[in-house]
Amino acid sequence: MGEVISSPLPFLVVLAPLIVAAAAPMLGRWPNAREGVSIAGALATLGLVAALLPDALEGKAATASLVELSPGIEVTLRADAAGMLFALLASFLWVLAAVYSIGYMRGLEEQKQSRFYAAFALSVGAALGVAFAANLLTFVLFYELLTLFTYPLVVHRETPEAVRAGRKYLAYTLTGGLALIGAAAWLAMLGVDASFRAGGFLGEQRWWTDGQLWALFFLLVGGVGVKAAVMPMHSWLPAAMVAPTPVSALLHAVAVVKAGVFGMVRVLIFVFGADLLRDMGAWQVIAAASGATLILASFLALRHDNLKRRLAYSTISHLSYIVLGVALLGPLALTGALLHMVGHGVTKITLFFCAGAIHVRTHRDQVSGMAGIGRQMPITMGAFALASLSMVGIPPFILFTSKWYLGWGAAEVGQQAFLILYMVSGVLSAAYLFPIVIRAFGERSPAFPRFGEADARMVVPIASGE
Amino acid sequence: MEHLPILIPLPLLAASLVVPLAGLWAPRAVFPLSVAAIALSAAMSALALAEVVAEGEALRYTLGGWAPPIGIEYVVDHVSAFVAAVITSVALMVVVAARRAAAREAAGRRGLFYALVLLLLAGLTGMVVTGDLFNVFVFMEISSLAAYALVSLGGRAGMFAAYRYLILGTVGGSFYLLGVAFLYFTTGTLNIADTARLLAETEPNISVAVGAAFIFAGLGVKMALIPLHLWLPDAYTFAPSSVNSLIAPIMTKVGAYVMVRMFLSVFPEGYLTEEVPVSQALIALGLAGSVYGAYAAMGQRDLRRMLAYSSVSQLGLLAVGIGIATPLGLAAALLHVMNHALMKGALFLVAMSMRMGAGVSDVRMLAGVGRRMPVTSSVFAVGAVAMVGIPPTAGFFSKWYLSIAAIDEGLWFVLAVVLASSLLSAVYLFRVIERLYLAPAPVIAGGADDGSESDAAASAQDGGVRESPLDVTLPMALLALAAIVLGVLNVVVMERVLEPGL
Numbered sequence: 001m002g003e004v005i006s007s008p009l010p011f012l013v014v015l016a017p018l019i020v021a022a023a024a025p026m027l028g029r030w031p032n033a034r035e036g037v038s039i040a041g042a043l044a045t046l047g048l049v050a051a052l053l054p055d056a057l058e059g060k061a062a063t064a065s066l067v068e069l070s071p072g073i074e075v076t077l078r079a080d081a082a083g084m085l086f087a088l089l090a091s092f093l094w095v096l097a098a099v100y101s102i103g104y105m106r107g108l109e110e111q112k113q114s115r116f117y118a119a120f121a122l123s124v125g126a127a128l129g130v131a132f133a134a135n136l137l138t139f140v141l142f143y144e145l146l147t148l149f150t151y152p153l154v155v156h157r158e159t160p161e162a163v164r165a166g167r168k169y170l171a172y173t174l175t176g177g178l179a180l181i182g183a184a185a186w187l188a189m190l191g192v193d194a195s196f197r198a199g200g201f202l203g204e205q206r207w208w209t210d211g212q213l214w215a216l217f218f219l220l221v222g223g224v225g226v227k228a229a230v231m232p233m234h235s236w237l238p239a240a241m242v243a244p245t246p247v248s249a250l251l252h253a254v255a256v257v258k259a260g261v262f263g264m265v266r267v268l269i270f271v272f273g274a275d276l277l278r279d280m281g282a283w284q285v286i287a288a289a290s291g292a293t294l295i296l297a298s299f300l301a302l303r304h305d306n307l308k309r310r311l312a313y314s315t316i317s318h319l320s321y322i323v324l325g326v327a328l329l330g331p332l333a334l335t336g337a338l339l340h341m342v343g344h345g346v347t348k349i350t351l352f353f354c355a356g357a358i359h360v361r362t363h364r365d366q367v368s369g370m371a372g373i374g375r376q377m378p379i380t381m382g383a384f385a386l387a388s389l390s391m392v393g394i395p396p397f398i399l400f401t402s403k404w405y406l407g408w409g410a411a412e413v414g415q416q417a418f419l420i421l422y423m424v425s426g427v428l429s430a431a432y433l434f435p436i437v438i439r440a441f442g443e444r445s446p447a448f449p450r451f452g453e454a455d456a457r458m459v460v461p462i463a464s465g466e
Numbered sequence: 467m468e469h470l471p472i473l474i475p476l477p478l479l480a481a482s483l484v485v486p487l488a489g490l491w492a493p494r495a496v497f498p499l500s501v502a503a504i505a506l507s508a509a510m511s512a513l514a515l516a517e518v519v520a521e522g523e524a525l526r527y528t529l530g531g532w533a534p535p536i537g538i539e540y541v542v543d544h545v546s547a548f549v550a551a552v553i554t555s556v557a558l559m560v561v562v563a564a565r566r567a568a569a570r571e572a573a574g575r576r577g578l579f580y581a582l583v584l585l586l587l588a589g590l591t592g593m594v595v596t597g598d599l600f601n602v603f604v605f606m607e608i609s610s611l612a613a614y615a616l617v618s619l620g621g622r623a624g625m626f627a628a629y630r631y632l633i634l635g636t637v638g639g640s641f642y643l644l645g646v647a648f649l650y651f652t653t654g655t656l657n658i659a660d661t662a663r664l665l666a667e668t669e670p671n672i673s674v675a676v677g678a679a680f681i682f683a684g685l686g687v688k689m690a691l692i693p694l695h696l697w698l699p700d701a702y703t704f705a706p707s708s709v710n711s712l713i714a715p716i717m718t719k720v721g722a723y724v725m726v727r728m729f730l731s732v733f734p735e736g737y738l739t740e741e742v743p744v745s746q747a748l749i750a751l752g753l754a755g756s757v758y759g760a761y762a763a764m765g766q767r768d769l770r771r772m773l774a775y776s777s778v779s780q781l782g783l784l785a786v787g788i789g790i791a792t793p794l795g796l797a798a799a800l801l802h803v804m805n806h807a808l809m810k811g812a813l814f815l816v817a818m819s820m821r822m823g824a825g826v827s828d829v830r831m832l833a834g835v836g837r838r839m840p841v842t843s844s845v846f847a848v849g850a851v852a853m854v855g856i857p858p859t860a861g862f863f864s865k866w867y868l869s870i871a872a873i874d875e876g877l878w879f880v881l882a883v884v885l886a887s888s889l890l891s892a893v894y895l896f897r898v899i900e901r902l903y904l905a906p907a908p909v910i911a912g913g914a915d916d917g918s919e920s921d922a923a924a925s926a927q928d929g930g931v932r933e934s935p936l937d938v939t940l941p942m943a944l945l946a947l948a949a950i951v952l953g954v955l956n957v958v959v960m961e962r963v964l965e966p967g968l
Contacts, residue, residue, distance in 0.1 A: 068957040069858065070866060141857040148856055158904045166904075167896070174854075174892055178885040181862075185869035185881070 007062035009052050010077035010132045013087065016045045017094075017125030021118040028114035035102045038117050042098040045128070046091040049084070056084040069137055070188060076195070078134035082270075085338055086131040086262045089345045093254040094124045100353055101246040107360040110244060115152060120250060122149035127255035130262060136184045136194035139266065143180060143227075146259055147173040153247040154240050165239040172236040176226030183219035196266055200273020210280075217282050220267045227260025228323055229316045230286075231293040238312040245356025248308060252315045253349035261322045261341055265334075274329040286327035290320035291421050298428035305366045307355045310432055311348070314391070317425060318344045324418060325406045333409025336402050343390070343398035350387040354380050367436050374440035381440045388433040393426045470514045471527040471540035471595050474550050475605075477506040478588035482581045489577010497565060500580040504561055507591060508554035515547040519962055526597070534597075534657045541597035541658070544967025545730065545800060548959075549723045550594045552804045553716040556811045556945070557587055560715065563815050563941035564708035567822060571706035572619060579619070583712065586612035590720045599646045599732070600656045602724060603639065606688065609720070610635045613713055617705040627700035634697040638687025641680045648677030649732075658731055666734045670741045678742045681728060688721030691748070691785050692755035695778050699762075702774035702814075707821050710770060711814035714777055715807040722784050722803060729791055730968065739791055748789030753883045755782025760890035764897070769817045769827045772894060773810065776853065779887060780806050786880060787868050793968040795871040800964055801956065802864035805852070808949045809861060813849040815942040816842050819934040829898055833905035838931040841939040843902045848946040850895035852953070855888045860953035867960070 020041030027034035055062050056079055066075040079087065101120065105113050126149050129142030147170070155166035187194045190207060202208070208216070226233045240251055251257060268277060268286070277283045294317050301313035322344070325337030357380045358373060359365060374381035390397030403422060410418040481503030488495045514525060524543035528534060542550070561583065572579035589609025593602050614635065618628035650656060651673045653664040665674065683694070690698040698718075702710045725748075729738060738744040759779025766772035784806070787799030819842040821827050824835050836843040852859035857866075865884055872880035933939065952959065 067954055069954075070863070071957055071961060144856045148851060152903075155900075155904055158906070163900055163904050166900070170892065170896060171889075174889060177856075178889060181866070182869065182881060182885055185866055186873050188866075189870040189873045 003060045004063050004078070005055065005060050006064070007052075007055075007079075008064055009048060009062050010079045011064040011066065013045060013048045013052070013079075013091075014077060014125050014129045014132065016041055016048060017121040017128065020121035021125070024118040024121065025114045031106075031113065034114060034117060035098075038101075038121065039095070039098045041121060042091070042095040042124075045124070046088075046095055049087045049091045049128075052079045052084060053088075055079070056081055063134065069141070072191070073135065073137045073188060073194070075138050075141065076134040077129070077132040077138070078196075079132055080134075080196075082262075082265060082338065083131045083133075085342060086258065087128050089258065089342050090124060090127045090131065090254050093249075093345055093349050096349065096353075097246055097249055097254060100249070100356070104244065104246055104356050104360055108244070110156070111158070112156070116156060116244075119149055119152040120246070123153065123250060123255050125149075127259055130259045133266075134195055136180075136187060136196075136271070139196075139263065140177070140180045140184050143224075143259065143263065144174075144177045146255060147177060150247075150251065150256055153250065154243050156243055156247060159242070162242045165236075165242045168239045169236045172226050172233060176223045176233070178223075179219045180223035183216055183223065186216065186219075194271075196270035198270060200269065200271055200276055202271060203273040203276040213276075213280060214282070217272070217280070220271060221264070221286060224260050224263030224267055225289075225323075227256055228264050228319050229257055229260065229293075230289050230320060230323055231296060231316070234293070234297070234316050237316060238309055241306075241308045241312050245308070245352055245359060248312075249349045249352040249356075252312070252352060253345040257315060257319055258341060258345060261319055261326075261337075264323050265326050265337070268326050268329075269334070277327075277329060283327045283329050287324055287415075287418065290323040290327060291418060293317065293320040294324060294421055294425050295428070298425050298432070301432040302428065305368055307358070307365055307367050307370070307436070308352070310367065311351055311355060314351075314429065314432065315344075315348060317429070318348070318391075321403075321406060321422065321425070324421075325409060328409055328413050328415060328418065330409045330413040332405055332412050336405030336407075336409050339402035339405060340399065343402045347387045347390045347397075347399060350383055351391070354384040354387070367439070370436065371439045372441075374437070381437070384440070385437045388437055391433055392430040468525075469527060470510060470517065471525055471542045472529065473510045474507055474514065474542070474554070474595050475588045475591040477503045477510070478584045478591060482584035482588060485584060486577045486581045489575075489580070493576055496576050496580050500584055501558070501562060503584060504554060504558045504587060507587070508551070508558050511547065511550040511554045511591070514542045515551045515963070518542060518544055518547045519966075522966060535655050535660050538601050539597040539657055539659070540595050542595055544963055545723075545726065546594045548800065548963050548967070549719070549803060550591055552807050553590055553594070553719065554587070556715050556807045557712060559941040559945055560712045560811055560815065563938050564711055564818060565937060566935070567706070567818050568708035571708050579616075582612045582616050585609070586616065586712070586717075590716060593720050594723060597658045598656050599649070599658060599661060600643075603643050603646060606642065606724075607639055609717070610639060610688075613701075613717060616709040616713070617701050619709065620704045620706045623700075623704040624706065627697075627704040631697040631701045634687055634694070638684045638694070640684070641687070642684030645677045645680030645682075645684060648673050648680060652677075658727070662731055662734070665732070665737070670737070674737075675742050678728075678733060678738060678744060682725065682744050682747075685721050685725050685728075686751075689718045689725065689785070690721075690778055690781050691751050692758055692778060692782065693751075695755065695759075695781075698778060699771055699774045702777065703768055703771040707770070707814075707818035711811065711818050714773065714814045715811035718777065718781055719784075719803045719807055722781070722788065722799065725785075725788050726796055726799060729788060729796060745789045745791050748785045749877070749880065752782040752785030752787075752789055753880065755779065755785065756887040757782075757883060757890065760887050760894065763894045764890070766894075767828050767830060769820065769829050769832070769898065770814070772829065772898070773813050773817060776813075776891065776894070777806075777810060779891065780810070780853070783865070783868060783884060783887065786884070787864075787871065790868075790871045790875055790877070790880075792871055792874060793965070794867060794874060796968050797960060797964040798864055798867035798871050801860075801867060801959065804952065804959070805860035805864045805949065808945050808952065809849050809852045812845050812942050812945040812949065813853070815938070815945070816846045816849065819938050819942065822938070823934050824931045829901055832898065832901045835931060836902035839933045841933055841943060845939075845942045845946045846902065847899055848949065850899060852946075852949045853895055854892045858950070858953045860949045860956065863953055863956040 061080040063078040126146035133139035155162045229237045297317035304310040322337045325333045390399045393403040527540040529538040589605045592605030614632045687694040763775035852861040855861040855865045
């Protein structure tokens with residue numbers, strides 16, 4: 001992992017969103033001030049993360065140790081390379097989301113906006129904590145807090161449907177969290193130093209029997225797999241689509257599912273390590289599950305007319321790209337997976353922002369109702385088209401690069417079958433995204449009223465998303 | 467401060483004699499006097515805790531100067547100082563917060579009410595600091611009798627609940643006394659340290675085994691171990707809300723403490739695990755209780771009854787920790803004594819506050835209360851999250867250490883049940899949170915307020931639901947805050963207080 005230097009910065013990165021969260025409800029009567037604080041906080045967080053970058057690029061990991069949570073186990077935040085990547089992604093997208101939320105929430109006159117901004121900031125803070133967590137207990141702490149803080153966002157609409165979605169969300173993610181807690185308690189009991197280490201810490205310890213190792217594997221992978229929405233643990237994600245669009249963006253692009261796949265990286269590479277997983281033959285289990293998810297979710301996306309649901313299944317599919325890339329255990333595939341994590345975050349947030357902008361302007365959510373909408377909202381749909389191209393994996397967009405690495409990585413480890421899976425799924429992505437673009441620009445619907453372009457506050461983040 | 471051990475229960479006992487008289491001549495002085503007595507006792511407990519931690523050894527005090535086997539000895543070690551500090555400080559918070567509720571529920575009998583409260587606390591602290599088996603029984607009966615009387619203040623249903631509690635509680639007390647008598651046959655002493663020494667020397671015999679069985683059956687009633695919990699749901703539901711918020715967090719915990727004491731300083735190490743299957747019984751019943759309690763709580767409509775079943779569930783976890791009987795298991799149990807006292811204190815005060823502010827305790831009627839009573843509701847949310855056991859709240863860490871202790875002993879099913887029971891508790895607690903925050907507020911007059919963030923317009927049509935005053939909300943907010951802060955700082959409690967004591 002290279003050199004470790006002590007620095008309060010990782011701690012400040014996690015703290016900054018908390019300050020925003022504390023300020024938001026107090027400024028509830030002055031929406032401009034509240035949202036100003038939200039944007040300023042997002043920018044400050046991004047700045048703090050950026051300040052960590054020089055050290056991270058030199059291979060030094062800035063580390064902040066806080067209070068001891070359990071004898072011998074401290075809350076430790078460490079900005080290593082993988083964590084920095086996730087933190088940069090989350091804090092950058094938070095800036096966009098903070099600007100976009102204003103347009104969206106005001107445009108729809110949503111209720112309880114202070115609670116929304118506070119919970120949003122808390123969720124980002126928890127996600128940053130997940131990114132910088134240097135050991136398993138710290139990871140579990142922030143992973144659970146992330147669940148807790150996103151719950152008010154999922155149920156934001158307070159409709160019976162939202163409440164049901166919230167229950168489902170809690171049931172899935174809390175169960176996953178308990179699996180992680182079980183595993184963490186087990187390791188703590190053994191006095192195992194569960195600090196994340198490149199190459200894994202279990203490989204060199206050899207206290208386990210095969211049965212114990214598999215049990216640990218299923219607890220940990222199952223625990224993070226819930227948030228990574230690997231089938232069959234995915235059904236909370238489409239259900240959570242009832243939440244406002246910025247929340248969907250948070251769930252899909254910024255924090256929650258990314259915390260899941262990031263957790264997968266941590267568990268597979270930093271807990272078990274590639275060698276151990278290869279010895280166990282465990283990678284095939286994940287590869288099979290994520291490969292199946294990849295294709296199935298793409299087909300399911302085709303079936304859905306509701307734009308946000310279609311995007312949700314697209315997310316499930318693309319998350320499995322990443323999980324599969326990690327599970328292939330090759331350096332190229334891992335690079336591809338991390339790139340895909342970033343690229344998918346940026347791209348998917350664009351798509352969701354577009355869906356939200358359409359909803360605010362036209363109150364239409366069905367793909368079939370969007371004929372000719374591109375003529376009304378050229379910038380929004382233009383961005384949508386670009387993001388779709390990227391999603392399918394057409395050069396020169398980022399997701400082309402990541403898919404290139406993923407495919408190459410699959411070939412490198414001799415798994416051409418997965419290369420084919422990636423290609424098939426790319427075609428399917430085209431099949432569920434391009435018709436939307438074509439219909440939006442190509443067809444003309446006579447009964448279509450004039451809506452005009454969306455609010456600038458929503459357009460700017462959309463456009464800058466690509 | 468050689469008198470420190472006796473100074474913990476003494477202020478309470480003395481005040482319980484003064485307060486009824488004050489009730490006759492100066493009713494206004496009753497409340498300040500009682501609070502002062504409890505605060506004094508809490509301060510003494512804190513002082514004793516500080517001294518024990520600093521000195522590293524127990525404080526011993528012989529009543530009237532009579533040497534131990536003949537006289538009564540009071541012992542404050544790490545564990546008893548810890549438990550005494552927890553119960554007195556939680557009691558202080560609760561009694562302060564419950565002032566208005568008590569004024570209404572015990573109107574005209576305020577002197578007697580507070581005398582009973584003080585007797586209850588004197589009994590509980592006495593059980594904690596005494597070093598004498600028979601003296602435990604005496605204090606247990608003092609606290610129990612006071613509790614029966616307090617529960618009976620809750621109207622007709624309260625009287626029935628109190629009667630049931632009286633019958634079962636007396637059976638429990640008698641069992642305990644019988645058990646002590648059986649031990650006395652063998653040892654001829656009632657002093658705890660003496661008993662431990664003699665029991666370690668004697669061959670295991672049937673009299674000691676029967677004694678252990680009776681003692682634990684009796685204590686099982688006191689700590690509401692399933693299936694001996696039958697008194698608890700009614701007593702907690704129908705007692706006046708000023709009473710149940712006092713009884714629920716601390717009463718059963720002291721029963722649990724005496725159990726820990728039996729493992730720790732009465733029976734020889736391993737005796738209760740190998741010779742008499744007390745450990746195994748505690749684990750089995752505890753697990754059953756933790757699942758059954760959570761399951762029963764899901765179906766409850768009354769908030770207090772739901773919390774009562776939740777107590778059955780949490781006390782089950784406590785029994786599991788005691789049953790594991792390793793130092794870590796006992797430490798987990800004692801940590802849970804503190805955590806559960808804080809959380810349940812906060813939650814029962816929430817129930818009280820909602821009864822006062824909104825006039826309801828039916829979960830279904832709580833729709834929209836989240837906005838009208840923001841502090842009370844957020845205390846509930848924090849308490850619920852702590853109860854489910856999400857890090858870094860206190861509730862997480864008792865389960866954390868309990869899990870580690872269970873795995874350490876290879877009890878994998880214990881780990882599974884402990885984790886499953888926290889999912890079950892999430893079900894019934896989030897159900898209430900949904901009601902508080904997400905259900906549409908009942909429309910009293912005019913249209914529902916949609917999206918407007920100003921409370922001014924809303925409060926005109928809220929049907930009189932309003933937040934409780936500061937003297938209610940502050941103590942319960944402090945308890946909720948403590949549940950977070952002591953969670954983060956749990957290592958201090960574990961390493962400085964519990965580990966040296968075990």
